[in-house]
Amino acid sequence: MTNSSTTALPVSIQSLSKHYGAVRAVDSVSFDIDAGEFLTLLGPSGSGKTTLLMMIAGFTRPNAGSIRIDGQEIVHLPPHKRNIGMVFQNYALFPHMTVGENVAYPLRLRKIPRAEIEDRVNRVLDLVRLAGYGARRITELSGGQRQRIALARAIVFEPRILLMDEPLSALDKQLRDTMQIEIRKLHDRLRMTTISVTHDQREALTMSDRIAVFSKGRLEQVASPVELYERPESRFIAGFIGESSFLPLHRDARGICFGDQQINLAQDADGVDGDSLLMLRPERLRIVSPGDVTNMDDNLFDGQVVTAAFQGESLLYEVMLSGGQKVFVRAANRSENLRAMPQAGEKVTLRLGRADTRIVRAGG
Incomplete structure (x- = not known):
């Protein structure tokens, strides 16, 4: 395999739409993908991400819009003329062929000379760490090995x-976690422009340079994993990427408030209005005693533990605030946290550092 860093190409999606009767599967979506970028299309079932991928591949024809690769319009090109590689959700391997014959299939379609086919197949099998597997049958492979052959x-x-359309969905969790790292390492080696579809937010966070989040056919936000997690633009994104609880905010003469309590913000409050929510990530909240609070800019909330669950690597608490709202707190499994683990019914104080306050809009 050659290094693709000099041949990776940018992709531009402009006003792309696909309708099935009254259903807008993809609704006027526009964004650009840089050459060599790993971008993931993320969203719940029915959000339009797979339909969008199939339009890029050429298997689905859009009702409107443009798809350009390196400036060339490809909407009217058939799939086999787009020079796009595709990994299907079920891998679509041929069980009657050997591993080598499966890998060689696209080369034979392109009438590549036999000697070159053999050389390319051997090199790519070595690249995916399956050198020497060429003569094996597909039925002799594990799930992870089939994924690598695809x-x-x-x-x-x-x-x-x-x-890639849900490339890891058929694997168990442990193997899926391993393959996320393997695919990312392979991408970094080849620097091939990669577009992947998943509904698994952890998979998207692990593998991607950027993530495009979809809901009901519309693009909600495109950002890096860190930006998407730390600064989601809406409640939908904050709830879909990671875990979150939300508290309603309002503005009065004192500033931004939750109920009667003023909230100290780390961000500009100019855009905060009645449609704004305070986002609480469980891992950013701490259960503290009043004497532990030294920074008066921290935000404190009184409540009562509803449930306390030991989850192995972490402890998860459901806490009812004094105003009746339920929030979740996640603490790392450390000896000091285990010793001080509050039980259901105990009154507690939650601390949210000012630097960890995040405001999102309620809509979206």
């Missing part, structure tokens, strides 16, 4: 773009 077949002809 990936090898998608990149063996050195496509301009690699598309």
Whole structure:
């Protein structure tokens, strides 16, 4: 395989739409993907992400809009003329062929000379760490090995773009976690422009340079994993990426408030109005005693533990605030946290550092 850093191409999506009767599967979506970028389309089932991927691949025809690769319009090109590699959700491997024959299939379609086919197949199998597996049957492979063969077949002809539709959904959790790292390492080595679809937010956070979040056919936000997690633009995104609780805010003469309590913000409060919510990430809240609070800019909330759960690597608490709102607190499994673990019914004080306050809009 050649290094694709010099041949990776940018993709531009402009006003792309796909309708099925009254259903707007993809509704006027626009964004750009940089050459060599790993971008993930993330969203719940029915959000439009797979339909968008199929339009890029050429298997679904849009009702309107443009898809350009390196400035070239490809909407009217059939799939086989787009030079795009595709990893399907079910891998779509041929069970009657050997591993080598599966990987060689796209090269034979392109009438590559036999000697070159053999060389390319051997090199790509080595790249996905399955050297020597060429003579094996597909039925002799594990789930993780089949996933690697599907990936090898998608990149063996050195496509301009690699598309992946839920590539890890068929794997168990432990193998899925391992393959996330393996695919990312392979992407970093090849620097091929990659567009992947998933509904798994942890998978998206682990593998992506940027994530495009979809809901009901519309693009909600495109950002890096860190920016998306730390600064989501709406309640939908904050709730879909990670875990969050939300408290309603209002503005009065004192400033921004939750109920009768003034909230100290780390961000500009100019845009905060009646449609704004305080986002509480469970890992950013701490259960404290009043004597532990030394920074008076921290935000404190009184409440009562509803449930306390030991989850192995962490402790999860459901807390009812004095105003009746339920929030969740997650503490790392450390000896001091285990010793001081409050039980259901105990009154507690929660601390949210000013630097950890985040405001999102209620809509979206």
